[in-house]
Amino acid sequence: MSSRDDILASIRANLPRVDRPLPHVPLFDSDPPASLLSTFKDNLHRMGGMFLDPPTSADTLAPVRAKIAEAKVVCSTVPEIAGNRDIFAVGMPQDLTDVDFAIVRASFAVAETGSVLLSDADLHVNGVAYLAQHLIVLLDPADIVVNLHHAYRRPEFRDRHYASFHTGPSATADIEGVLIHGAQGVRSLSVLPVARAGSKLVPLKGK
């Protein structure tokens, strides 16, 4: 017998003879916050992320430009702002090791936790979100869901091969509980609310 058959046979021989029906999972959304955006912002801050307040001027991307002004290598995957490292020309993730700032757009965000979802369609090269020193995320305020129950109804989890909730930057407190940002991945994560321009850059499969 193969290991597969062995294991499944052993499971069947040992299955507890009890009735355990699958429960119905509610959406727990009966008491949503007044503003998804401000709840998202508060929770993002608690998790060590930074919310960039949208400027009052017409230049919606000014906070991003201010952040990357001193950076040597900027890799952008969004049409709104240009970098100097073309993500579409990157052959291997290893080529991204010198990136100072990566700029991406989130598929959506979760108010409950302050998370943004970045999929392989948003990143183009998944490693960019971890190898860059800093990450800037554009988020359409219309793309915020109230909690994780709503989040897991999104199509990205069925369509994409890779999708990751980022909730603040890379962090550790493995030594005496002292909090460090930038354990292995990005040292900072900033989110700027900017509405999507026209249509999505990379349409989801099946849409």
Next chain:
Amino acid sequence: MSTACEQAGSAMLHPELRVESDPDAIIRDGHRLDHAEGTSKPLRPAFEPQPRGAKVRGNRPIDQQEAAARFIAATEHEKMHDERLWDLRQKRDREMHGIPEWEELRSLASAIKEHTLTHLDEYLDQFEANARSNGIHVHWARDAAEHNQIVHGILRDHGATTLIKSKSMLTEECGFRHYMASVGIEVIETDLGERIQQLDNEDPSHVVVPAVHKLRTDVAEVFSRTIGTDPGNSDVHYLAEAQRKATRPLILNADAGMTGGNFVVAETGTFVVCTNEGNADLSGNVPKLHIASIGIEKIIPRLEHLAVLVRLLSRSALGSPMTQYTSHFRGPRTGGEMHVVLVDNGRSERLGLEEFWTSLKCIRCGACMNTCPVYRRSGGLSYGATYSGPIGLIIDPTFNARKYSNLPFASSLNGSCTNVCPVKINIHEQIYAWRRVLVNQHEVPLVKKAAMKAAGALLSRPAAYRAAIATADAALAHLPRFVIYNGLNAWGKHREVPHPPEQTFHNWYHANRGAKQ
């Protein structure tokens, strides 16, 4: 500034550890950040040589008490350990109170896990079919040896000799690093705590914070010896940054990456990996080859069930609303290759243990460890086993009943572990049940057996129990010290027996409330 901004409960077990100024604190919106494993209050650094874990001698029973006594004797280590884990417990409570549906989530999580375990064959079958159709190679391993051979085979086929990996209790269970060293493959742990433990040639002492038993000075010593840091510099930022810089080239040059899996979703063929450092995402996304080793009990039916478990995991583990990274791998990336190894290693047999099968619901959050007074004071390495703390007491004997026969006695049966468990495992009841099983299997020394027999007779008869408690309380108040603190009472060692109450709860209830019934 930081003291005024603390968010978690301020009660400290060891107030003398408190420092008023904390140059390391990260303040945002006027609040001290304490997400991930971050402590909610600044603690005073100390220096003391690190006590080592239990002495493991082949198959002989681990003497947890002996190792615990050495940990307790290292007072700076013991206090820091106790305080930090209690802080995680307090942060967990804070998160719990922030979610009105918390208890409903726990019940749902338990029901989801029990349903899945009672249909485990069907859901594994479904996962395999869906993962394969997404392009994932699925392997099955009966035991640790087969797991190691399968992974070695995949690496050999790709000519891979270096492997970066994220933390996985399953690979600890399989003795994976030891095996890989024997076949000439270099394994590099990428979680900071796990990397510290690897470089110190020591097992992880906790499922979530592997180096929680070490002081910063211990880490400075390990890093000065292994990655060339200044032995006199134990600044935590310096140590973490040195490790980041030392590990980054290893990540970039690795031939293959490996992760575990916190959850597996049958309906989509997805596995989910949760980390705070993003190291699993580096391991899975930088090398072309990604191998994930996952225990068969990690499966759940659908995405809607994942929401329940993800909401509970990090809040229970660390009192942080979410892990910094919760990553969903559903298939290889373009040009990449992805393998999943589903590992049994005793799990299917455990499913058949009527009193113990629900231990398979465990999501490895470590909440039971953080709350356990024995664990907090004795350190995870005192258990001499892959799994320590309350969950270890009920899992380890399934791997080796003789070697781990003492472990189920490392508990006061206070039930706190059961109360904090996000999937409602009746941990303390299973600990007690294991004592009975091990006594029946003659795996327990004579002194413990005699005490067990008397306790068992008492606990099975409520009236006798109540009489005995009243008598014992009276006796405790009047007995000379040598009777209470003798060699037969392990609980009299290193601690004072609690002051006996003047009245038992049952008597008080009868006098004050009984008449109203």
